[in-house]
Amino acid sequence: MANREIIIVGGGMVGALSALLLAKDGDTLHLIEKYSVQTPLENAPFDLRVSAFSAQSKLLLETAGVWQDIPLDRLCAYQGLHTWEKGSQKLIFSSEDIAAEQLGFIVENRWIQAVLWQALKQLPHVHIYDNKQVLNISQHTQQVHVTLDNQQKIQGELLLACDGANSAVRNYLHIPTTSWDYRQHCLLINITTDSPQQTVTWQEFRETGPCAFLPLAGNNASLVWYHSPQKIKYLQSLTNQQLKQVILAEFPSLDFTFEVHSKGSFPLTRRHAKHYYQDRVVLLGDAAHTINPLAGQGVNLGFKDVQCLVELLTQSSDLPIAEILKRYQCQRRPANLLMQTGMDVFYKVSKSESSLIRFARKSFLGLAQQSGEIKNRVMRYAMGIN
Numbered sequence: 001m002a003n004r005e006i007i008i009v010g011g012g013m014v015g016a017l018s019a020l021l022l023a024k025d026g027d028t029l030h031l032i033e034k035y036s037v038q039t040p041l042e043n044a045p046f047d048l049r050v051s052a053f054s055a056q057s058k059l060l061l062e063t064a065g066v067w068q069d070i071p072l073d074r075l076c077a078y079q080g081l082h083t084w085e086k087g088s089q090k091l092i093f094s095s096e097d098i099a100a101e102q103l104g105f106i107v108e109n110r111w112i113q114a115v116l117w118q119a120l121k122q123l124p125h126v127h128i129y130d131n132k133q134v135l136n137i138s139q140h141t142q143q144v145h146v147t148l149d150n151q152q153k154i155q156g157e158l159l160l161a162c163d164g165a166n167s168a169v170r171n172y173l174h175i176p177t178t179s180w181d182y183r184q185h186c187l188l189i190n191i192t193t194d195s196p197q198q199t200v201t202w203q204e205f206r207e208t209g210p211c212a213f214l215p216l217a218g219n220n221a222s223l224v225w226y227h228s229p230q231k232i233k234y235l236q237s238l239t240n241q242q243l244k245q246v247i248l249a250e251f252p253s254l255d256f257t258f259e260v261h262s263k264g265s266f267p268l269t270r271r272h273a274k275h276y277y278q279d280r281v282v283l284l285g286d287a288a289h290t291i292n293p294l295a296g297q298g299v300n301l302g303f304k305d306v307q308c309l310v311e312l313l314t315q316s317s318d319l320p321i322a323e324i325l326k327r328y329q330c331q332r333r334p335a336n337l338l339m340q341t342g343m344d345v346f347y348k349v350s351k352s353e354s355s356l357i358r359f360a361r362k363s364f365l366g367l368a369q370q371s372g373e374i375k376n377r378v379m380r381y382a383m384g385i386n
């Protein structure tokens with residue numbers, strides 16, 4: 001694919017990683033982003049949007065040459081993952097059991113985006129159009145043409161739509177999706193703790209939805225509280241001091257003292273594009289699929305899309321674009337659907353009030369904890385190192 005002109009719409013984590021990997025292969029990139037992307041101040045408070053990155057995602061960021069640019073004091077490695085149903089036995093995953101240094105890393109989304117952008121800005125054959133949106137897309141036999149909102153025109157052989165869950169490109173091309181709301185929202189709460197950095201992330205399942213703890217670098221952490229939209233609206237309306245009191249009363253107990261310093265709520269929607277490409281336009285990341293965030297897989301799946309497409313474009317460059325995009329869809333759509341469906345089953349089972357399902361759930365967690373090699377395989381799969 002080297003020496004081709006490629007347009008990317010959306011410079012989030014997925015779009016920026018795609019741009020960098022393709023640019024490193026010698027392609028000319030046109031990256032269109034709605035906002036202006038700035039590098040955060042190193043001592044800025046932690047942002048609410050954080051993600052757990054698998055070993056495979058870390059490897060991809062290393063291949064792109066940016067992993068080492070993430071400041072160490074914004075990076076949290078975790079070695080343990082504990083999950084349980086309120087009042088029942090814990091299922092404990094530990095990096096020691098599979099002789100790994102860690103299970104994954106938790107980093108603010110904006111830092112991943114920032115280090116990718118810093119690298120992109122160094123490359124002469126990457127043209128950045130920030131604070132711009134796409135007004136018009138037209139597809140031709142050999143090319144795709146884009147007009148921006150300042151009337152500038154760009155041409156390329158391929159357009160990657162990485163413009164997130166509400167993808168304007170996907171909507172513009174009328175690519176249909178299946179979607180539904182989970183009828184649950186989640187509140188992200190950043191806290192500062194009086195104890196040193198934690199190394200275990202955990203999730204307690206309740207009939208009202210999961211409650212999770214994600215350690216962040218230093219004395220920082222993120223709490224994730226899933227509940228009905230009404231309850232989340234109420235929690236969001238509280239002052240930080242009032243919210244702290246509700247956390248102490250209702251959230252699973254935290255074994256340290258803490259202060260709340262920011263909060264924000266998100267609706268949960270599952271969405272899947274019915275097809276991943278149309279002529280010379282291809283969807284990646286949240287533009288193609290969104291998933292329940294309870295297992296922290298969203299951007300990891302997006303990065304797998306990037307890896308798959310970049311490999312096809314670089315290793316099968318003699319194939320016609322239509323064949324490359326068909327192979328991309330055949331590899332990624334079923335894999336993403338499987339993960340979405342797995343999460344949905346897990347989510348439904350975790351919320352069910354049926355006494356039979358409650359019994360099965362508790363027995364399953366107990367059996368899973370004893371399952372040895374099966375548990376280790378699940379761990380490796382989630383880390384992307386199976």
Ligand SMILES: Cc1cc2nc3c(=O)[nH]c(=O)nc-3n(C[C@H](O)[C@H](O)[C@H](O)COP(=O)(O)OP(=O)(O)OC[C@H]3O[C@@H](n4cnc5c(N)ncnc54)[C@H](O)[C@@H]3O)c2cc1C
Binds near residue numbers: 011032033034295
């Ligand atoms: C509460 C919550 C917790 C999560 N936790 C995790 C986790 O722990 N682990 C994990 O792997 N995933 C997690 N996810 C999912 C993860 O955040 C997303 O999968 C990821 O951000 C998707 O990246 P993206 O680049 O595809 O899309 P986005 O991050 O949405 O980026 C899209 C980019 O396109 C730009 N854009 C939008 N429209 C246009 C336009 N018209 N023109 C030009 N540019 C445009 C935007 O400004 C943005 O920069 C979580 C999600 C939520 C909601």
